[in-house]
Amino acid sequence: MEETALLLLKQSNQFKLPLLCLHLRHVSFHGSILASDLLSKSHHGASPNISPSIAPEAMLPSQAPSPLMPMPFTYTGVPKLSGHCAFNFSAADSILRTTATDCWSSLAPYLANVVCCPQFDASLVVLLGQASGQSQRLGLNVTHARHCLSDVEQILESQGSSEKLLEICSVDPSNLTESSCPVIDVNEIERSLNTSALLAACEKINPTIECCNLVCQNAISAAAEVLAFRHKNVSAALALPEKSTLISDCKSIVLRWLASKFDPSSANRIIRVLSSCDINKSCPLEFPDIKNISKECGEVTSTQTSCCNAMNSYLSRLQQQSFVTNLQALNCATLLGKKLREANIASSIFDLCHVNLKDFSIQGQYL
Numbered sequence: 001m002e003e004t005a006l007l008l009l010k011q012s013n014q015f016k017l018p019l020l021c022l023h024l025r026h027v028s029f030h031g032s033i034l035a036s037d038l039l040s041k042s043h044h045g046a047s048p049n050i051s052p053s054i055a056p057e058a059m060l061p062s063q064a065p066s067p068l069m070p071m072p073f074t075y076t077g078v079p080k081l082s083g084h085c086a087f088n089f090s091a092a093d094s095i096l097r098t099t100a101t102d103c104w105s106s107l108a109p110y111l112a113n114v115v116c117c118p119q120f121d122a123s124l125v126v127l128l129g130q131a132s133g134q135s136q137r138l139g140l141n142v143t144h145a146r147h148c149l150s151d152v153e154q155i156l157e158s159q160g161s162s163e164k165l166l167e168i169c170s171v172d173p174s175n176l177t178e179s180s181c182p183v184i185d186v187n188e189i190e191r192s193l194n195t196s197a198l199l200a201a202c203e204k205i206n207p208t209i210e211c212c213n214l215v216c217q218n219a220i221s222a223a224a225e226v227l228a229f230r231h232k233n234v235s236a237a238l239a240l241p242e243k244s245t246l247i248s249d250c251k252s253i254v255l256r257w258l259a260s261k262f263d264p265s266s267a268n269r270i271i272r273v274l275s276s277c278d279i280n281k282s283c284p285l286e287f288p289d290i291k292n293i294s295k296e297c298g299e300v301t302s303t304q305t306s307c308c309n310a311m312n313s314y315l316s317r318l319q320q321q322s323f324v325t326n327l328q329a330l331n332c333a334t335l336l337g338k339k340l341r342e343a344n345i346a347s348s349i350f351d352l353c354h355v356n357l358k359d360f361s362i363q364g365q366y367l
Contacts, residue, residue, distance in 0.1 A: 079154035100159035108162035129259025139178030
């Protein structure tokens with residue numbers, strides 16, 4: 001009978017990330033060991049018999065990294081607002097403070113993919129959703145988007161966030177527009193969708209099972225498809241990549257609509273639960289060339305010491321990139337194992353050099 005393991009990941013100091021399920025029967029990482037064996041061994045000090053064909057032992061706590069310290073807000077001055085943005089910044093004060101903390105100036109580059117950018121994205125969705133109560137539209141024109149994004153940036157910087165936040169999170173005014181989704185009018189959206197079912201699927205989102213059962217996510221995807229293809233004369237002629245972009249843009253509109261139906265704090269929580277499901281599906285690290293490992297750990301290796309020194313040097317370069325969650329580290333370990341196999345590296349190198357999941361993240365340097 002298929003086993004299912006749920007790893008509880010904690011996000012920031014505000015709330016818990018949803019649990020991500022691993023269907024252990026199918027997660028073998030091209031090897032013979034099951035993920036259930038891997039997880040069960042994580043409670044022991046000894047390293048299991050691992051290789052590039054399977055994931056290294058999980059040595060990190062079953063939580064996503066939090067900011068390194070509780071940091072008080074440091075106001076660097078009064079933000080200079082444009083006066084041309086209709087966002088209700090007062091109502092969203094709490095989530096903006098959370099964003100400023102999660103994107104603290106010196107930590108933002110390292111917390112970007114795990115904490116900072118998901119929270120920054122969520123705050124923009126909430127602000128857009130809340131503003132639609134007045135405008136009845138879920139997307140801004142480019143000029144208005146430019147003013148609003150500048151105002152958000154000013155507020156966050158005044159509370160200590162990174163001055164390079166837009167660059168770090170790849171955000172520009174187009175993120176606040178309707179993009180390609182053909183429906184952004186609130187009334188038209190509510191005529192087009194089964195809004196009761198959508199709210200029911202997401203309003204009591206369960207962070208312990210959403211990443212496994214996709215209840216809210218599936219409801220959002222279905223709603224996005226309805227909006228994307230509402231004007232069939234536009235969508236019928238689109239190629240598959242364009243249709244995917246269209247649906248993705250409409251998902252953003254659906255999220256903004258959902259955010260308009262809850263108070264800012266509740267809306268932020270729902271969006272963060274959804275984003276945490278996404279961030280744990282991949283590895284955020286960029287892998288340098290493995291030629292030095294190939295040289296020292298190939299079929300004709302000089303010594304174990306030189307091989308492991310090359311491996312440790314490579315892992316230290318990975319560690320400098322970003323904080324990662326346990327499950328992201330698991331994905332990264334699997335990808336590196338694949339690269340090593342393709343380079344015909346000895347299959348026992350992870351075991352030989354005592355590689356663990358903590359070695360794939362910057363926080364591993366402090367554990």
